[in-house]
Amino acid sequence: MTTRRFIVEPRGLASPQLTLLVPVAxxxxxxxxxxxxxxxxxxxxxxxxxxxxxxxxxxxxxxSETLISATPLIxxxxxxxxxxxxxxxxxxxxxQFLMGAVFAAGVAIWLGDGAPPAVALPIMIIAGGLGxxxxxxxxxxxxxxxxxxxxITTLMLNFIALNFMNYLIFGSGSPWRDPAVSTFxxxxxxxxxxxxxxxxxxxxxxIFVAIALAAVAWYLIGKTRWGFAVRIxxxxxxxxxxxxxxxxxKILSVFLLSGAFAGFAGGLFVSGPVGALDPRSLDLGxxxxxxxxxxxxxxxxxxxxxxxxxxxxxxxxGPSLQSIGVPTATVTMLQGAxxxxxxxxxxxxxxxxxxxxxxxxxxxxxxEAA
Amino acid sequence: xxDPASSDxxxxxxxxxxxxxxxxxxxxxxxxxxxxxxxxxxxxxxGAGKSTLCSILAGLYRPDAGExxxxxxxxxxxxPKDALAAGVGMVYQHFRLVPNLTVAENFALGHxxxxxxxxxxxxxxxxxxxxxxYGLPVDPAARIWQLSxxxxxxxxxxxxxxxxxxxxxxxxxxxxxxxxxSQALFKTMRQMAQEGRSVIFVSHKLHEVKQVSDQVxxxxxxxxxxxxxxxxxxxxxxxxxxxxxxxxxxxxxxxxDYGPVVLSVDGIRVPGDRGLEAVRGVTFELRAGxxxxxxxxxxxxxxxxxxxxxxxxxxxxxxxxxxxVDVTTSSVLDHIHKGFSYVPQNxxxxxxxxxxxxxxxLALKAFxxxxxxxxxxxxxxAFRDEGARQIExxxxxxxxxxxxxxxxxxxxxxxxxxAREVELEPKVLIARSPTRGLDVGATEAVRNQVLxxxxxxxxxxLISEDLDELLALADRILVLYEGEVVGEMPTExxxxxxxxxxxxxxxxxxxx
Numbered sequence: 102m103t104t105r106r107f108i109v110e111p112r113g114l115a116s117p118q119l120t121l122l123v124p125v126a127x128x129x130x131x132x133x134x135x136x137x138x139x140x141x142x143x144x145x146x147x148x149x150x151x152x153x154x155x156x157x158x159x160x161x162x163x164x165s166e167t168l169i170s171a172t173p174l175i176x177x178x179x180x181x182x183x184x185x186x187x188x189x190x191x192x193x194x195x196x197q198f199l200m201g202a203v204f205a206a207g208v209a210i211w212l213g214d215g216a217p218p219a220v221a222l223p224i225m226i227i228a229g230g231l232g233x234x235x236x237x238x239x240x241x242x243x244x245x246x247x248x249x250x251x252x253i254t255t256l257m258l259n260f261i262a263l264n265f266m267n268y269l270i271f272g273s274g275s276p277w278r279d280p281a282v283s284t285f286x287x288x289x290x291x292x293x294x295x296x297x298x299x300x301x302x303x304x305x306x307x308i309f310v311a312i313a314l315a316a317v318a319w320y321l322i323g324k325t326r327w328g329f330a331v332r333i334x335x336x337x338x339x340x341x342x343x344x345x346x347x348x349x350x351k352i353l354s355v356f357l358l359s360g361a362f363a364g365f366a367g368g369l370f371v372s373g374p375v376g377a378l379d380p381r382s383l384d385l386g387x388x389x390x391x392x393x394x395x396x397x398x399x400x401x402x403x404x405x406x407x408x409x410x411x412x413x414x415x416x417x418x419g420p421s422l423q424s425i426g427v428p429t430a431t432v433t434m435l436q437g438a439x440x441x442x443x444x445x446x447x448x449x450x451x452x453x454x455x456x457x458x459x460x461x462x463x464x465x466x467x468x469e470a471a
Numbered sequence: 472x473x474d475p476a477s478s479d480x481x482x483x484x485x486x487x488x489x490x491x492x493x494x495x496x497x498x499x500x501x502x503x504x505x506x507x508x509x510x511x512x513x514x515x516x517x518g519a520g521k522s523t524l525c526s527i528l529a530g531l532y533r534p535d536a537g538e539x540x541x542x543x544x545x546x547x548x549x550x551p552k553d554a555l556a557a558g559v560g561m562v563y564q565h566f567r568l569v570p571n572l573t574v575a576e577n578f579a580l581g582h583x584x585x586x587x588x589x590x591x592x593x594x595x596x597x598x599x600x601x602x603x604x605y606g607l608p609v610d611p612a613a614r615i616w617q618l619s620x621x622x623x624x625x626x627x628x629x630x631x632x633x634x635x636x637x638x639x640x641x642x643x644x645x646x647x648x649x650x651x652x653s654q655a656l657f658k659t660m661r662q663m664a665q666e667g668r669s670v671i672f673v674s675h676k677l678h679e680v681k682q683v684s685d686q687v688x689x690x691x692x693x694x695x696x697x698x699x700x701x702x703x704x705x706x707x708x709x710x711x712x713x714x715x716x717x718x719x720x721x722x723x724x725x726x727x728d729y730g731p732v733v734l735s736v737d738g739i740r741v742p743g744d745r746g747l748e749a750v751r752g753v754t755f756e757l758r759a760g761x762x763x764x765x766x767x768x769x770x771x772x773x774x775x776x777x778x779x780x781x782x783x784x785x786x787x788x789x790x791x792x793x794x795x796v797d798v799t800t801s802s803v804l805d806h807i808h809k810g811f812s813y814v815p816q817n818x819x820x821x822x823x824x825x826x827x828x829x830x831x832x833l834a835l836k837a838f839x840x841x842x843x844x845x846x847x848x849x850x851x852x853a854f855r856d857e858g859a860r861q862i863e864x865x866x867x868x869x870x871x872x873x874x875x876x877x878x879x880x881x882x883x884x885x886x887x888x889x890a891r892e893v894e895l896e897p898k899v900l901i902a903r904s905p906t907r908g909l910d911v912g913a914t915e916a917v918r919n920q921v922l923x924x925x926x927x928x929x930x931x932x933l934i935s936e937d938l939d940e941l942l943a944l945a946d947r948i949l950v951l952y953e954g955e956v957v958g959e960m961p962t963e964x965x966x967x968x969x970x971x972x973x974x975x976x977x978x979x980x981x982x983x
Contacts, residue, residue, distance in 0.1 A: 339821045
């Protein structure tokens with residue numbers, strides 16, 4: 102009787118294989134679409150992709166640079182994941198990352214050359230987290246107490262953070278600015294004692310800090326009383342209120358935690374590969390890329406780690422494309438396409454298509470019929 | 472009454488209709504014959520397929536297989552618009568009205584003969600005329616949100632009459648009405664039938680079906696169990712056809728031996744959503760081992776009363792005392808810890824976290840304490856073991872590891888919700904319409920839990936629009952009207968008529 106070719110129906114429970122398959126398929130689909138564009142511009146997609154793989158993983162230097170790129174993405178990815186899981190739409194990881202960098206660099210410069218690494222490094226990273234949390238508070242407090250839309254406030258605060266950083270370096274004689282260089286303003290290098298030790302080419306131990314922090318986020322959300330309350334709030338604020346959970350306080354704490362993770366990334370970046378509050382090295386959209394990472398990792402803080410490595414590889418491969426005459430922006434386009442496919446793929450985790458006449462696989466017993 | 476056998480008097484006929492959702496057959500070879508000029512009751516439990524059948528007739532769903540004959544001709548409705556054009560209209564349980572528009576403007580919505588320009592005068596006149604003719608008075612200039620639920624239902628029916636529907640499908644229309652309003656509706660239904668229209672009346676209340684219908688079709692588990700002339704059917708037989716077994720819902724035993732007062736409510740006032748006072752000075756005392764029923768038409772302060780008692784909304788006046796301790800302004804968490812359990816009406820919206828698993832939902836309130844947490848850490852094994860025990864003990868079906876609870880059926884959702892609340896061993900259990908929309912099996916289970924709490928010595932406040940339920944479970948019934956208690960009586964002295972008058976706002980002369 103019906104003429105529809107396919108029926109869309111909700112899937113009871115997605116299998117673990119499927120939840121893994123969808124992100125992988127999203128990446129492949131994005132590569133295919135990217136390939137079409139490359140073809141249209143007269144490039145051979147396969148050789149471009151081969152060049153990218155080679156740049157990202159083909160040498161020990163490539164691998165270490167990929168992991169350097171991945172380190173901040175792990176943390177901005179976690180920042181987005183914990184917030185989004187609770188329906189807190191913090192898209193301000195970018196600004197929180199930059200403010201983390203400002204705080205961390207400031208503390209390191211203030212501590213000066215005398216502080217030993219064992220003191221300077223933890224303080225610096227914590228200062229980074231604090232900077233991110235403070236910046237997030239600027240959106241979190243109005244959201245919780247006045248009901249403002251955090252999408253707008255976090256987005257706007259990104260621009261303020263960026264321009265604040267630019268002001269510190271380009272517009273003022275602040276302590277963050279390097280007094281030794283007068284020709285073109287740049288950030289004052291942090292003291293040697295505030296630099297993370299490198300162990301594999303330029304790769305520093307920041308990667309381990311990032312992984313450890315991601316694990317902490319996973320533990321907090323999944324294994325603690327606090328995390329359970331947070332998950333209830335994220336599922337239904339009304340239900341959380343009904344079960345005696347302080348909803349506002351939970352939203353506030355998750356928002357600040359999210360900001361802190363983005364800030365940690367800023368702290369690690371300054372004490373790691375950059376070594377100064379250098380706008381040109383920091384303004385890379387790492388906070389925004391974190392959103393893609395979180396979406397592709399389906400908001401799981403542990404899955405964020407491999408996804409961040411993938412995104413780091415793409416970032417790292419970008420510049421190498423210029424040597425074969427392909428614009429670096431290709432990478433940005435691929436990242437955007439991956440996000441679109443990952444979000445669209447969510448639909449197939451929650452639903453399935455089937456032919457109307459074929460019997461569908463059984464649903465959970467007791468599922469509502471109408 | 473028309474002769475149902477003769478095909479030229481048939482308004483509509485369904486033959487062997489199938490409709491499946493997610494692989495579950497909601498309608499399985501259903502056949503249904505509706506004659507012109509009859510009131511045809513569609514009887515069945517929840518999930519029996521009544522709503523699906525109606526939705527197929529109304530063009531909302533298309534059947535997977537089977538035939539539909541409309542006035543003897545094969546017909547396919549592609550949409551409700553198609554169905555309405557052919558003269559089939561439905562009043563859904565959740566009304567399809569635009570709250571910010573007037574009654575007349577709602578008449579105009581989607582009307583094929585009304586274009587961009589609306590003749591308000593003409594609309595108002597028709598609305599008034601129709602209302603008068605069918606005993607459905609309504610102010611055409613009123614905005615929908617200003618109307619009571621009963622009035623909104625009248626607008627829905629008038630809307631269909633305005634479109635001159637020949638077949639009117641009313642999906643559980645009496646669920647939101649007082650007994651008196653129901654009687655008025657039945658009169659309208661009879662009148663429409665006399666004019667040659669056909670009315671499909673969906674219900675699971677046997678006495679209503681017996682009173683108003685000419686013909687009954689019973690559905691069970693998606694299949695047609697049988698069709699009989701109402702006059703030939705005894706309520707007991709219909710019940711058996713509907714449930715598939717003899718049916719005895721639990722009823723309280725007479726008990727006069729109550730414990731001390733556990734909950735004392737004195738002149739409590741609670742604001743409503745729009746800031747106006749929704750509960751205006753309610754006073755009562757609830758004793759251990761007692762069930763107090765709160766009757767009333769929905770929207771008379773029931774929700775706010777419950778919120779005020781469990782801390783979800785702070786009362787602006789009066790006091791609430793639990794065993795001598797003032798809890799009027801205590802937080803929700805305090806209320807939980809002090810021994811309040813609450814079964815809200817909105818299961819998935821408030822009582823359960825829809826995306827979490829059944830096990831997690833069973834720990835939704837107790838997770839802060841042993842055995843679910845150890846210090847600040849959750850104990851995964853406790854979630855698993857306690858969950859398994861409660862799922863078994865309370866017969867919650869359909870649970871699979873990792874499955875979000877929202878995928879369970881309504882009955883199982885409510886069993887889980889009630890299980891969690893009674894596991895807290897409350898001193899006071901407050902339940903709002905706890906069996907609304909449940910099938911007979913789940914209703915039985917939930918009622919038994921309520922009565923078990925009463926025997927255990929908890930005070931129970933049962934807030935419900937279902938008078939049969941109140942009469943079966945409550946020791947004492949209070950009637951709430953516009954935020955005030957307008958009548959109070961021991962259940963022995965309560966009748967549906969007396970309660971109905973009070974629910975409609977008539978003060979009880981007998982109240983001392």
